[in-house]
Amino acid sequence: MGPVSTTSLAADLPAPDRSRRLRDALLAADFTADGLLDLLGAPAYAALARSETVPALRATRGHSPLETLVRLFLLQRPVVHEDARSALPLDDALADGWVVKDGDGVRASVDVRPYGGPEGQDWFIVSDLGCAVGGAGGASGRDERVVLGVGGASTTLAGITVRTPVSSALDIGTGSGIQALHAAQHATRVTATDLNPRALAFARLTLALSGAPEADLREGSLLEPVASETYDLIVSNPPFVISPGARLTYRDGGMGGDDLCRSLVQQSGERLNEGGFAQFLANWQHVEGEDWQERVRSWVPRGCDAWIVQREVQDVTQYAELWLRDSGDHRTAPEEYAARYDAWLDEFEARRTKAIGFGWITLRKSGSGAEQPSIVVEDWPHPVEQPLGETVRDHFERQDYLRTHDDAALLEEHFVLADEVMQEQVGLPGAEDPEHVVLRQNRGMRRATKVDHVAAGFAGVCDGSLSAGRILDAIAQLVGEDPVLLRDRTPQAIRLLVEEGFLRPASWAGSQRG
Structure with missing residues (x-):
């Protein structure tokens, strides 16, 4: 099936042909996500998101263009012609079907909700x-x-x-x-x-x-x-x-x-x-x-x-x-x-x-x-x-990355600790040593993973300057462990930390990767 002409899809819905003028009017009145928050205040704004309209009605008892648009499109209340004309290109809005006559005033034919885009764009969702x-x-x-x-x-x-x-x-x-x-x-x-x-x-x-x-x-x-x-x-x-x-x-x-x-x-x-x-x-x-x-x-x-x-x-x-x-x-x-x-x-x-x-x-x-x-x-x-x-x-x-790097390749790699990773030590109050160490992400999936002291120490010094193998050799010397045995048993922990996003290869450091 090819493209559908929307001119015949729903005759009772507005025509989009002159939407540029309507958009300009909405923006001029600050009918935006930020504008709504400023007008209504946080409690009424949050209530509106829960479909509770009474706080917003109380906050829009004036006659400014923004108050008029909120009552018209979000609260679906009729507004008088004079207020509508100050907020909208009313003749176009009536002709195109965005609003319809209602006694001595007008009412909206559709919901129009301000919606903030990811880069601060002012968008409008029509439903x-x-x-x-x-x-x-x-x-x-x-x-x-x-x-x-x-x-x-x-x-x-x-x-x-x-x-x-x-x-x-x-x-x-x-x-x-x-x-x-x-x-x-x-x-x-x-x-x-x-x-x-x-x-x-x-x-x-x-x-x-x-x-x-x-x-x-x-x-x-x-x-x-x-x-x-x-x-x-x-x-x-x-x-x-x-x-x-x-x-x-x-x-x-x-x-x-x-x-x-x-x-x-x-x-x-x-x-x-x-x-x-x-x-x-x-x-x-x-x-x-x-x-x-x-x-x-x-x-x-x-x-x-x-x-x-x-x-x-x-x-x-x-x-x-x-x-x-x-x-x-x-x-x-x-x-x-x-x-x-x-x-x-x-x-x-x-x-x-x-x-x-x-x-x-x-x-x-x-x-x-x-x-x-x-x-x-x-x-x-x-x-x-x-x-x-x-x-x-x-x-x-x-x-x-993990599919193409075996344990030997991981030990040759240089790693960097991801941003905003914190360490927590968990144990009974007053204990000399913690029972275990938890690494926790404060971004993205916000994962937490339990690690041993070697893995925690390893992650803490990963700044891209040394290979994983050299870091483990240094840790082995500090804790008095055989470096060969440590190299043998640690790649599994490194693999898990990479898989869950706690560590990333230093070659990825040019881009933000959590």
Whole structure:
């Protein structure tokens, strides 16, 4: 399927043709992420992100252009013509459908939410009414084709995406266009697909109002619209919810269990160029009698390395309740809610599913068909520091390095301790010596690893000036140990410190690698 003309996608949505004038007006009023924080204050701003609007209403009782825009687009309250005309090119906004007449005033036809780009850009995410503030509030009983705005999942995916400049990028299930907007900053050509034609229309509005280049928008499910084309970067926040049926297009994939995520991951390998990345958010089942890590590992396509990180696990009751609230079913009659809850549990029981995992999946097309691929699957529910794009890229570079360096080569290498690594000594109060030493990262994945005194001392003196072997020889002399034995037993610890990002080869020192 080729490019889709968005002029016929959703006749009830605004036209983007004069969005430049609207963008200029929004910026002139300081309708930006920073401007909102200044106007509302931190508590009201944070409440707005939780979909609580009362504090923001109290903070916008004046008639300034910024207060008017907040009430109009974020709080969805009508404003009088005089205030609207002072804040907007009103005739254009009415003609193009951004606002509509409402008695003696006007009201917004869509949500427009300021969104700060990674380099300080002032962007705007356009979505259905009531779906921008908070974002994660879900459809709450709305039409199945509802298009959501910014939520925690979308910002998570944007933060973990590798941002190396590329020729081509593909956003699968683009929704309101957030990932396509990010990709447009570092990809020469961006293609965005979605099964919902309204989503493609919203993505076009988001790109236009944010001053970004147009994307190639294509209607269809997952990878179907791109046929056999290949890309340097693929991203997707797909409809990954494991549910009984496909009631809501934006979240329910319509395939059984976690088949949608599995098929998307498996098929994406064929759509990646050599060295390209594919990055997804996903849910997967924890099935009775199965190892969840082996289940997800089996999804990785041939010719790809993978890093799969499980961030959260919910039992089936927690999971069902979360998504029943998302769809507004908790507001229905008790017997109807109970019937739907039962349907979710019946589905999980039939599939022997005891819990659902959520996390990130990153593939890199390595093309190393004959070699053993690097597939790392781990459970990491701990806090991390976004953005993680460089951390993700460096993970794969470290895997490449370790695959091509045996123990002898490691001992010849010069290493540098990564930035912001701290040492902690753990033991009972008053003890003469600590029970063990912990190295802790204060950036990226914020890992902590337990090491012995030799590994701790080794890491502490790694400044690139001496080879690993010479450092170990010096340590052996200090502690009175046979240097040959120390050289034999330490490379495994060095390998772990490199793999987890505590040490990096000195040849990488020219670039920041945590």
